[in-house]
Amino acid sequence: MVLFRGDIKCKSLQRRxxxxxxLPADNIxxxxxxEEIVPKPYKTxxxxxxxxxxxxxxxxxxxxxxxAEDNGIAIVIPCGENSxxxxxxxxxxxxxxxxxxxxxxxxxxxxxLSHKREDTFIAxxxxxxxxxxxxxxxxxxxxxxxxxxxxALITDDIVNYTDDSNVLRSRDFYESIFGDxxxxxxxxxxxxxxxxxxxxxxxxxMACGADDFLFEKNTDFNDYLKDNGIDATFVRAPGEHTWExxxxxxxxxxxxxxx
Numbered sequence: 741m742v743l744f745r746g747d748i749k750c751k752s753l754q755r756r757x758x759x760x761x762x763l764p765a766d767n768i769x770x771x772x773x774x775e776e777i778v779p780k781p782y783k784t785x786x787x788x789x790x791x792x793x794x795x796x797x798x799x800x801x802x803x804x805x806x807x808a809e810d811n812g813i814a815i816v817i818p819c820g821e822n823s824x825x826x827x828x829x830x831x832x833x834x835x836x837x838x839x840x841x842x843x844x845x846x847x848x849x850x851x852x853l854s855h856k857r858e859d860t861f862i863a864x865x866x867x868x869x870x871x872x873x874x875x876x877x878x879x880x881x882x883x884x885x886x887x888x889x890x891x892a893l894i895t896d897d898i899v900n901y902t903d904d905s906n907v908l909r910s911r912d913f914y915e916s917i918f919g920d921x922x923x924x925x926x927x928x929x930x931x932x933x934x935x936x937x938x939x940x941x942x943x944x945x946m947a948c949g950a951d952d953f954l955f956e957k958n959t960d961f962n963d964y965l966k967d968n969g970i971d972a973t974f975v976r977a978p979g980e981h982t983w984e985x986x987x988x989x990x991x992x993x994x995x996x997x998x999x
Contacts (some may be wrong), residue, residue: 742766747845752838752987759843760795761851762808762815781854781881782814782999784847785861786839786883787990788825788868790941791908795819798865799907799993802987811994816847822907824917825864825871826929839871840879863887863945863993865986866954870894870931876942877934883992885943887993893957895930932964944972945996947989 742763744891747756764778771981787804795817798804808815823835839862848855862883864872869891876886899921901911911921918924918973926933935941946964948958955976979985 741805743799743805744851746986748811750838750842750846752834752842754832757838757911757990758819759847760799760817761847762817763851764809764812764814767884778812780852781859782812782852783861784853784993785796785863785887785997786843786983787815787817788820788839788869788871789817790864790866791822793820793868798990801983802974802990804987804990807991807994809915811997813994813997814851814853814963816843816853818843820868820871822867822917825875826917826996828917828919835871836875836878840875840882840951844882857882858884861885861997863990864891865888865889865990866981867892872928872932873931873944876944877931877938878928880938880940881944883942885945885993887990887997888944888946888958889989889993890948890952890954891946891958891961892954893931893961894954895924896960897957899924931961935965935968935970941970943991943996944970945975946972947975947985947992949985950976951979952981952985954981 741771742765746763747758749756792960799815818839820835825839827834827836835841847853860883871890872886873888876883898914901909904910907913915921918929948955965972
């Protein structure tokens with residue numbers, strides 16, 4: 741396994757930003773005197789962190805490096821700040837465009853990653869789960885599978901928020917990200933609207949703990965998918981909004997890449 745951590749310059753953000761990349765290369769087992777060669781180019785998961793996170797947070801809180809090696813896939817983790825991975829024209833911070841297209845172009849140019857849709861996947865935890873469904877649908881031509889772990893599907897609720905000192909409940913905070921909240925429903929930042937406008941919906945995997953504060957929102961979205969004839973996988977399991985839950989179900993999502 742090779743771990744790369746560094747900075748890239750991107751047009752979408754008009755600056756340099758950090759990424760972490762896990763490659764299933766050099767799988768040398770010294771004690772067994774064996775070596776596993778994973779064929780190139782690699783299947784690739786673009787993995788999005790949650791609020792308050794960064795590109796190294798999965799490395800610190802999950803066993804994703806070992807699992808990537810064991811399953812022969814590459815994982816690219818961008819730094820998404822607190823952007824919800826949407827485009828903010830006023831700040832010229834096009835995070836949706838970045839993770840949906842430019843990041844693929846940059847990393848495929850640097851690393852031996854597959855350019856095929858069927859080998860390219862997007863997933864995330866919490867805020868990253870929202871970013872995965874938003875950009876997995878908006879850039880559906882690039883991704884064949886979407887993984888949503890404890891996804892922050894809150895766009896139906898934040899329009900009702902008021903001023904609050906807590907970022908999670910602050911209308912000002914969400915307006916700084918999404919713009920006019922009264923125009924959010926039906927826009928390309930509304931996952932339900934994107935479902936209706938997507939001609940080629942990727943496979944969708946959802947998982948949320950029964951004791952997670954986002955469980956009802958995830959259940960509602962899964963019901964919406966069913967009502968629209970979309971057969972998604974929804975794992976309801978014991979658990980809360982924790983890294984332990986994330987670790988387990990990101991692995992379950994990766995298992996769907998086989999075959």
